[in-house]
Amino acid sequence: MTALPLRIEASGLTKRFGGIAVVDAVSFQAHAGEIVGLIGPNGAGKTTLFNLLSRVLRSDAGTLLINGIDATRRAPHELATLGLVRTFQLARELDRLTVLENVLLAARDNRGERLFDALCRPAATRKSEHAMIQQAREALSIVSLAPHEAKPAAALSGGQKKLLELARCLMSGADIILLDEIAAGVAPHLVEEIVDLVARLNREHGKTFVVIEHNVGVISRLCSRVVVMAQGSVIAEGSFETISRDANVIASYLGQAA
Amino acid sequence: MESYLIAILTIAGIYAVLALALNLQFGMTGLINFGVVGFYGLGAYTSALVTELLGLPFAAGLAAAIAVGAVAGAAASGLSLRLSGDFLAIVTLGFAETVRLVLNNEDWLTRGPRGFIISTRPVPDTLGRDGASLFYLGLVLVLALVAFLVLERLRRSPYGRTLRAIREDDLVPATLGKNVFAYRLQAFVIGSVLMAAAGSIYAHYVQTITPDNFTTPIAILIWMSLVVGGAGNNVGAVVGALAVTAIYEGSRFLMPFIPWLNAEQMSALRFIIIGIALIAVIRFRPEGLLPEPVNLPPSRTAQSSTSQQQYQVTGGTAS
Numbered sequence: 001m002t003a004l005p006l007r008i009e010a011s012g013l014t015k016r017f018g019g020i021a022v023v024d025a026v027s028f029q030a031h032a033g034e035i036v037g038l039i040g041p042n043g044a045g046k047t048t049l050f051n052l053l054s055r056v057l058r059s060d061a062g063t064l065l066i067n068g069i070d071a072t073r074r075a076p077h078e079l080a081t082l083g084l085v086r087t088f089q090l091a092r093e094l095d096r097l098t099v100l101e102n103v104l105l106a107a108r109d110n111r112g113e114r115l116f117d118a119l120c121r122p123a124a125t126r127k128s129e130h131a132m133i134q135q136a137r138e139a140l141s142i143v144s145l146a147p148h149e150a151k152p153a154a155a156l157s158g159g160q161k162k163l164l165e166l167a168r169c170l171m172s173g174a175d176i177i178l179l180d181e182i183a184a185g186v187a188p189h190l191v192e193e194i195v196d197l198v199a200r201l202n203r204e205h206g207k208t209f210v211v212i213e214h215n216v217g218v219i220s221r222l223c224s225r226v227v228v229m230a231q232g233s234v235i236a237e238g239s240f241e242t243i244s245r246d247a248n249v250i251a252s253y254l255g256q257a258a
Numbered sequence: 259m260e261s262y263l264i265a266i267l268t269i270a271g272i273y274a275v276l277a278l279a280l281n282l283q284f285g286m287t288g289l290i291n292f293g294v295v296g297f298y299g300l301g302a303y304t305s306a307l308v309t310e311l312l313g314l315p316f317a318a319g320l321a322a323a324i325a326v327g328a329v330a331g332a333a334a335s336g337l338s339l340r341l342s343g344d345f346l347a348i349v350t351l352g353f354a355e356t357v358r359l360v361l362n363n364e365d366w367l368t369r370g371p372r373g374f375i376i377s378t379r380p381v382p383d384t385l386g387r388d389g390a391s392l393f394y395l396g397l398v399l400v401l402a403l404v405a406f407l408v409l410e411r412l413r414r415s416p417y418g419r420t421l422r423a424i425r426e427d428d429l430v431p432a433t434l435g436k437n438v439f440a441y442r443l444q445a446f447v448i449g450s451v452l453m454a455a456a457g458s459i460y461a462h463y464v465q466t467i468t469p470d471n472f473t474t475p476i477a478i479l480i481w482m483s484l485v486v487g488g489a490g491n492n493v494g495a496v497v498g499a500l501a502v503t504a505i506y507e508g509s510r511f512l513m514p515f516i517p518w519l520n521a522e523q524m525s526a527l528r529f530i531i532i533g534i535a536l537i538a539v540i541r542f543r544p545e546g547l548l549p550e551p552v553n554l555p556p557s558r559t560a561q562s563s564t565s566q567q568q569y570q571v572t573g574g575t576a577s
Contacts, residue, residue, distance in 0.1 A: 054433055080435030094426040097419070100555045104416070104425045106434045112416035113436070115444055119411060129416055133556065149555050172434055 004031040005068070007176045007208045008084070013052050013062035015045075022048045024232035025062065027088040030176065035202050037223030041253055044229040046212045047089055050178050053210075054086045055079050066176065072155075080108070085155050085169045086178035089212075091161035095154035099145060102153050102164055106171035126198070139170040142162075143197065159190035166197070181213045192251040195221055228252070264391045268463060271398035271504035272456050277406045277483040277495040279452035285489035285550070287420060287445040288425030290347035293334070294480050296354030299472030301327050301454025302461035303368060304359060309378035309462070316380035320458045327454025328447050335446035337560060338441055351401070354477065361469040375470040376461055394463050401459060405452050410492045414553070421445055422490070475529070482532060486539045488546025499548060504527065505532055 015023040023045040026204075029034045032192045038046050051057040053064065055076045064071045067081040074082070085106075094102050109193040110132050111117040112125035140146045143163040148156060156164060162182050169177045179198070183191045195218055201207045213219050219226060228236040228243050231250035236243045243249050276294055283289040304326040305319035312318075330353070338349040361368045368374055380397065412418045423431045424438055432438045454479045461467050479502055487498020509528040515521075521529060539546065 002445045012416055032574075056433065059508070072392050075437070077435050078438050080433065085435075088429075091465065092427050093428050094423050094430060096426060096556065097422060100424075101419055101553060103437075105419060105431060107416075108435060110416050115412075115417055117416035118417035122411070122415075132416075137558070152552065162455060168430075168434060181537065199519055 009065040014060045037219040037226040038212045040229035045232040083174045084176040085172045085174040087165040088178040093153035094162045103171045106168040107132040139167040142169045159186035176208045192205040266507045268395045274496045274499035275456040276480045277499040279449040281495040283449040287421045291350045293354035294477040295472040296357040296452045297453035298457040301457025305458035323454045323458035327451045331447040331450025339442045373466045376465045405512030488548040490550030491548045494548035
């Protein structure tokens with residue numbers, strides 16, 4: 001595992017809200033091809049760490065390398081170009097766009113998204129859009145949403161919205177995907193589907209995943225390595241078996257025994 | 259009567275351009291611009307000053323109005339776009355008010371509330387009075403048509419899709435690699451440019467402009483046009499502008515039937531009628547007369563032949 005290149009290399013990442021360090025000097029790595037689990041009790045700082053890794057929030061301290069490139073001060077939209085995309089804890093589908101449009105939005109280097117090309121080069125715009133539509137349909141069929149492509153995204157079920165977010169991540173071509181509670185609030189049979197899908201994307205497409213999840217079954221099945229956070233810090237790290245026996249981890253979930 | 263109709267159509271055409279511009283900013287991109295009249299008035303006065311004080315032709319006035327509109331749009335939005343939506347609304351409102359106060363008080367330049375008289379006209383002298391009116395109507399319709407075609411092409415393009423995505427939830431396009439700030443800035447500037455161009459044509463049409471021509475009630479009429487017509491729909495913006503102008507101007511003809519109202523009460527009544535129409539539309543058809551079209555995917559088999567089929571959703575689909 002150590003020979004594989006580092007996809008994410010964060011060190012000393014810190015975020016304070018007021019006086020409280022919600023993420024406190026956290027160092028975090030993900031290697032190419034890994035599925036890393038990120039667990040911890042509510043308020044541990046997991047989603048805030050995701051927000052720092054995706055630059056949705058600016059860190060107060062620390063450095064961040066994505067695919068070996070310094071991303072510490074990049075704007076959020078530059079992270080997708082560096083190869084990192086994410087989903088959200090509450091699915092953020094774009095309700096009034098169709099399912100296909102939601103996925104098309106994630107296309108990289110679509111000429112028609114540039115003002116000049118959209119206005120002055122309609123033929124080139126159409127051509128690139130057609131190629132993107134093919135790709136978007138492939139992404140939709142991977143997540144089994146192909147039959148729903150013409151629906152407005154608002155019409156999807158909660159679980160389908162999570163799949164839609166995953167399809168957008170695939171469409172972006174990014175090799176690092178952060179999944180924030182992708183199984184939360186999803187029907188059990190769909191959870192199975194999502195877990196299988198993530199495993200397959202990892203195995204066949206070489207995608208690197210970081211997964212925040214409260215469903216222990218999902219974590220144990222997917223993750224080769226689990227990072228445990230509590231109160232803004234990493235308190236344990238290792239295989240699922242190791243961390244599930246760790247006294248600190250048990251204490252953080254169940255409270256300190258008297 | 260005929261010349262009156264031409265005059266109304268000319269004004270309706272100018273309002274249609276303003277509504278189309280606002281549709282790009284608000285309908286498609288979700289940017290709240292309460293300062294429509296600021297950009298409109300700035301374009302009018304820029305064009306007036308350039309033609310009257312520098313003695314340049316109308317085309318130069320229009321070009322100057324467009325340039326000033328672009329700079330003002332970039333400045334107003336560049337300063338506030340990084341903040342959340344409400345701040346842009348306040349900034350644009352303040353911008354329009356600042357423009358109005360400057361126009362009112364910088365007497366040496368704008369002649370203040372007495373009004374600025376414009377003798378430069380883009381019309382050939384040989385046309386006569388009726389011909390000139392028709393010529394202006396044609397000019398306004400050309401501008402409206404250009405604005406419509408440009409904005410409709412943008413709306414159907416992937417560029418327009420990105421704008422709509424930003425309107426729905428800016429965090430999503432941002433995390434998918436779209437430079438949200440650049441898109442918003444572009445959309446706002448294109449809209450401001452169109453508003454300033456409309457102002458320029460208006461100024462040379464009416465030939466006397468006062469700061470009172472560019473006050474918030476006009477901006478409200480434009481907002482009503484867009485909301486009634488259907489935000490996000492370019493045809494809707496035009497239809498809305500026509501409908502609002504028709505109601506506003508048409509209510510003049512109510513005067514003989516309600517003789518006990520004086521002129522001032524009558525003009526208030528016209529706004530009341532428009533207000534009621536707006537409330538009725540929002541209550542019974544919140545998406546406007548013509549809702550935003552849905553871009554249906556091309557069929558899988560005939561993908562190359564049909565680029566974009568469209569149909570209209572009725573009723574709200576958003577949860």
